[in-house]
Amino acid sequence: MKILHTVAELRAWREQQGHISFVPTMGNLHEGHLALVELAQQHAPVVIVSIFVNPLQFGAGEDYTRYPRTLADDVAKLSTLGVQAVFAPDVTELYPQPQRYHITPPDLANQLCGAYRPGHFVGVTTVVMKLFQLVQPHIAVFGQKDYQQLTLIRGMVADFAVPVKIIAGATIRAADGLALSSRNTFLSPDERQRAPLLYQQLSRIQQALQQGQRDYAQLENAATDTLQQHGWQVDYIRICDPQLNPADAQTQQWVALGAARLGATRLIDNLSI
Amino acid sequence: MKILHTVAELRAWREQQGHISFVPTMGNLHEGHLALVELAQQHAPVVIVSIFVNPLQFGAGEDYTRYPRTLADDVAKLSTLGVQAVFAPDVTELYPQPQRYHITPPDLANQLCGAYRPGHFVGVTTVVMKLFQLVQPHIAVFGQKDYQQLTLIRGMVADFAVPVKIIAGATIRAADGLALSSRNTFLSPDERQRAPLLYQQLSRIQQALQQGQRDYAQLENAATDTLQQHGWQVDYIRICDPQLNPADAQTQQWVALGAARLGATRLIDNLSI
DSSP: OEEEOSHHHHHHHHHTOSSEEEEEEOSOOOHHHHHHHHHHHHHOSEEEEEEOOOGGGOOTTSSTTTSOOOHHHHHHHHHHHTOSEEEOOOHHHHOSSOOOOEEEOOGGGGSTHHHHSTTHHHHHHHHHHHHHHHHOOSEEEEETTSHHHHHHHHHHHHHTTOSOEEEEEOOOBOTTSOBOOGGGGGSOHHHHHHTTHHHHHHHHHHHHHHTTOOOHHHHHHHHHHHHHHTTOEEEEEEEEOTTSOBOOTTOOSOEEEEEEEETTEEEEEEEEO | OEEEOSHHHHHHHHHTOSSEEEEEEOSOOOHHHHHHHHHHHHHOSEEEEEEOOOGGGOOTTSSTTTSOOOHHHHHHHHHHHTOSEEEOOOHHHHOSSOOOOEEEOOGGGGSTHHHHSTTHHHHHHHHHHHHHHHHOOSEEEEETTSHHHHHHHHHHHHHTTOSOEEEEEOOOBOTTSOBOOGGGGGSOHHHHHHTTHHHHHHHHHHHHHHTTOOOHHHHHHHHHHHHHHTTOEEEEEEEEOTTSOBOOTTOOSOEEEEEEEETTEEEEEEEEO
16 A cells, blocks of 8 residues: 655556556544545446545644544555555645645535534635645545535536546444544544434434424424533534425425534534435 | 537447547637647647537627638538547537536636626636546647636646646737738628737737836726727726736736727737736
């Protein structure tokens, strides 16, 4: 497995490849990431994974500096899976000067998580566009756990006609339902035990919708109340259509999304219905 | 020569090509464009030219609807030159839905021409990024006549690591010095005769700088005054460094740029010194 740290190394490697698929990550790889890699392997003979904690997508006061960085462990896991290359650039390799040109996504970027993380999705779409230019993959795999991110990247790829096919990987969960996330490592043992409540509340909404309930506000408020009663600070619980428009009377398919903080740790999750 | 009108046709053509160079245009091709095509031919065996009047880069009240569209003539000229392909999409082919994701360039996009054409360079950089994704050229050629556009595209390509080498083509001028431009066709015979004055004033600045004059404001004001006395409406005359920062005492190389209106026609020009 090739470990590429510079753009020049990446370009040289890319020139020798045919059909390739790409899994962009921020590292600290867990089973969720590895499932995305296995999905990528089903779609192309060559897989490259990027590991880059992207400062552009972190706001002031967010967890950029303490975000877990575990390159050696990550490389070992990817090597075991038979990944062909890892692109793990330094910040100065990817941003030799401060980024001056950005992607401006539509207003969806300011809603849901975007309302609580100003600039986050500008940083995400900008780095993903840049990584696509660098890696030039035919296929890229993103997790459904970051549903809003996935939606915005799909939109960007369509609007700019980026020649990359986007594949979504299902959310991988712990046995108790908690969606796997690098940020789970921030949870204390007590918080970890309480953490599945977010998933449980989204599951309740799922069941209610399946049973024909359509009072979205009531369902959202009930889930919010329950989380708050259990000590969570809720950013939002929202029932949307698959394109992340607010669900209305015509909606036939839904996504229930939530973001909430347990102590200092912000968790997100979603369920498609 | 292939005439490609749809994205599907373009992608199918692209898959069969090796090293290609690309000349994006808005059509109504004149000798300036053809010189860019010849430059492109020197850099790659296969040349594709796009012809697309991009609505995104025209503001309200600008000349989008009356911008000259001469596809048959353009195709004949390109065919004579031996160009391999023309990409001439409809607006609905390039924008099947309104563009929701844009490039946001740095503040330079709001200066010089950008101060008089709000949103223009967002539209330019966005369509160029999209055309690059569609055409996937190795080389792209832009005219130095649109110096600010060239500078912003170079910046975008660097910041997003777009795998395209940008080549600049020299401005082609009429015998009397007027820079060739599709908008010259809007000039009345009288205006056409007076139009070289913009170039003449930039040439005066060039001579003055070469003779050691450094009072930039005085040079800019003198050129502006002369143009105004001859009935021009001057947007700006500006002396900058090659990166389009305002020239200062340390500047060793200059670009003198001007934009001014003669009747309803807005002309731009620049000289590197």
